[in-house]
Amino acid sequence: MDMAMPMEIGLLSSYGFTAIFCIAIVLLYTTLTKHREKNLPPEAAGGRPLIGHLSLLSGPELPHAVLSDMADKYGAVFTIRLGAKRGLIISSWEAAKECLTTNDVVxxxxxxxxxxxxxxxxxxMFGFSGYGAYWRELRKISVLNLLSNHKVAQLGNDLLEHELKSMMRSLNSEGKAEMKKYFGDLTLNLMARIVAGDVGSDKEVVEGDKWRKAIKEFFRMMDVLTMADVLPFLKWFENTKEFERTGGELDGVLQAWLDEHKKRNRLEESGSFMGEMIGSAEKVARAFEGYDADTINKATCQVLMLGGTYTISATLTWTLCLLLNNRDVLTKALEELDTHVGRARRVQSSDLSNLVYIRAIIKETLRLYPPAPILPPRESVAxxxxxxxxxxxxxxxxxxAWKLHRDPRIWSDPLKFEPERFLTDHKEIDFKGGVNFELVPFGGGRRVCPGISFSLQVVELTIASLLQGFDIETLSDECVDMRGSFGSTNMKATPLEVVLKPRLPTTLYG
Ligand code: HEM
Structure with a gap:
């Protein structure tokens, strides 16, 4: 008995100790969790049961404007609810830097x-794939084969100048144009030619305008969130037919291009990105499980075309709008062109390094009208x-980015279109190296846009060519309407009609 008592007490105390230990752990965990919960960023008011703040982001005001107003109320770091998901909204360069440097991998x-x-x-498509070896490999291949400075320089000399020549010829013969459409056609044709070479402009292979429509549809559908995206328990009821149809249509075009490439490759080198990708895609398919070589090739070509078309045409459109609304800036740009290029020949890519004011105009446009006002979303893994x-x-x-680019702590008179700021007090601010987070139209960190040099080359040369070639006026004396539209790319909502009068000798439009 004597012997048993201690045993029992011993047993009791051991159970008791375990119980107390467990309770302590639970209490500690709860306290810690509570503490952490308390330490979450403020959540914006106005969230509805289940869908959260989604209804506030679906109009009539554009989402970046709604989130900017919320930032005035809740600060540079706050959260909203996107159904079951938490959305972290960042509106200061300091917090953006933290997300895109210290927490970039997360x-x-x-x-x-x-x-x-x-x-x-x-x-x-590597632009949408998870962070990891597959993403890294395809991004590397794309930069090497298409987006490196070397390739961009090559591009300037032939494809872009070819496309610009045909745009200038057409504008000269029309004398009046809707520029949003012109810029849209220019970038689509350019991207298709770069990705698919002659095949991308071969009417028989391309089947008329089918691929343009498919790309447009892709962009329209890209932003769609299904109820199952925000409330995963509804996955069983999800209808994905429209996505499959749009994906299928774009795939039909890409497959036709690829078949044609394979046929031609047996006879000659195609020189296009898709042609060069055939070998690389086979290597990637062997190294990574999950996708076959043709899928990898088509997906990579598509993501580059999708990444490059609407963003560049939006930038071109907003630049021209801002110039038409700020005639003093336009006059200075023309003076720069007359001084460094003159009117006896057409501006070329080799002139761009001298056109510093035009470069500042583009930067200022990307500050005030970033094509992706809310940067493409990321999701944390830890x-x-x-x-x-x-x-x-x-x-x-x-x-x-919309809000961050208008931060009065950084930009004096932030709503004013003032390219001079990039030649004076903000001379050092650049968006290329991931050093300055005050200006992030191309994002930042490891997933920063790989098409920066390419885009700047296209935008600068197109704007320089247009300004050198024509005196441009709006149809009426009214200011250009600067309303943007819904979607991941902020396109001008209304057409941009202009009248153009030639400034150069007729032979230069031929
Ligand atoms: C003015 C033109 C452009 C703008 C403003 C722009 C903007 C952006 C932004 C904000 C991102 C997201 C970066 C991030 O998550 O931090 C991005 C990603 C991307 N962009 Fe661009 N872009 C432009 C042109 C281009 C061009 C010309 C291409 C290709 C030819 C391209 C291909 C891509 C791709 C593939 C990604 C995904 C990168 C990844 O997830 O690793 N973009 N772009």
Missing amino acids: FGNRPKTSAIQHMSYNFA NCTVAGYHIPAGTRLMIN
Whole structure:
């Protein structure tokens, strides 16, 4: 008995100790969790049950404007609810820097929506694929084969100048034009030619305007969130037919291009990105499980075309709008062109390094009208800290470039279109190296846009050619309407009609 008592007491105390230990752990965990919950960024008011703040982002005001107003109320770091997901809204360069440097890998994934899954060959397009070896390899191949400075320089000499020549000829013969359409056609033709070479402009292979329509449709569908995206338990009821149809249509065009390339490749080198990708895609397919070589090739070509078309044409459109609304800036740009190029020959890519004012105009346009006012979202794979707040894994990161680019702490008179700022007090601010987070039209960190040099080359040369070639006026004396539209790319909502009078000898438009 004597012997048993201690045993029992011993047993009791051991159970008791375990119980107390467990309770302590639970209490500690709860306290810590509570503490962490308390340390979350402020959540914006106005969220509805289940859907959260989604209804506030669907109009009539554009989402970047709604989120900018919210930032005035809740600060540079706050959250909203996108159904079951938490969205982290960033509106200061300091917090953006933290997300895109210290936490860049944590925020290395893009959200997996149903639309993207069905239209991106199940995330084979590297712009949508998860952060990892497959993404890294395809990004490297794309930069080497298409987007390196060397390739961009080559491009300037032939394809771009070819496309510009035909645009100038057509504008000269028309004398009046809707420039949004011209810029849209220019970038689509250019991207198709770069990606698919002659095949991309071969009417028989391309089947008329089918691929243009398919790309347009892709962009329209890309932003669609299904109820199952925001409330995963509804996955069983999801209807994905429209996504599959759009993905299928674009695939039909890309497959026709690829078949033609394979046929021609047996006879000659095609010189296009798709042609060069045939060998690389086979290597990638052998190294990574999941996608066959043709899928990898088509997906990579598509993501580059999609990445480059609307963004560049939006930038061109906004630049021209801002110039038409700021005639003093336009006059200075013309003076720069007359001084450095003259009117006896057409401006070329080799002139661009001398056209510093035009470069500043483009920068200022990208500050005020970034084509992606809310940077393409990322999603965190682990817990992290931003601005001292606890950010749980699975949070969707949305950097509001629109708001950040208008921060009065950084930009004096922030709403004013003033290219001079990039030649004086903000001379050092650049968006190329991931050093300055005050200006992020191309994003930042490891997933920064790989098409920066390419885009600047195209935008600068197109604007320089247009200004050198024509005196441009609006149809009426009214200011150009600067309203933007819904969608991941902020396009001008209304047409941009202008009248053009030639400034150069007739022979230069031939
Ligand atoms: C003015 C023109 C352009 C703008 C403003 C722009 C903007 C952006 C932005 C904001 C991102 C997201 C970066 C991030 O998540 O941090 C991005 C990604 C991307 N862009 Fe661009 N872009 C432009 C032109 C181009 C061009 C010409 C191409 C290709 C030819 C391109 C291909 C891509 C791709 C593939 C990605 C995904 C990168 C990744 O996830 O690793 N973009 N772009």
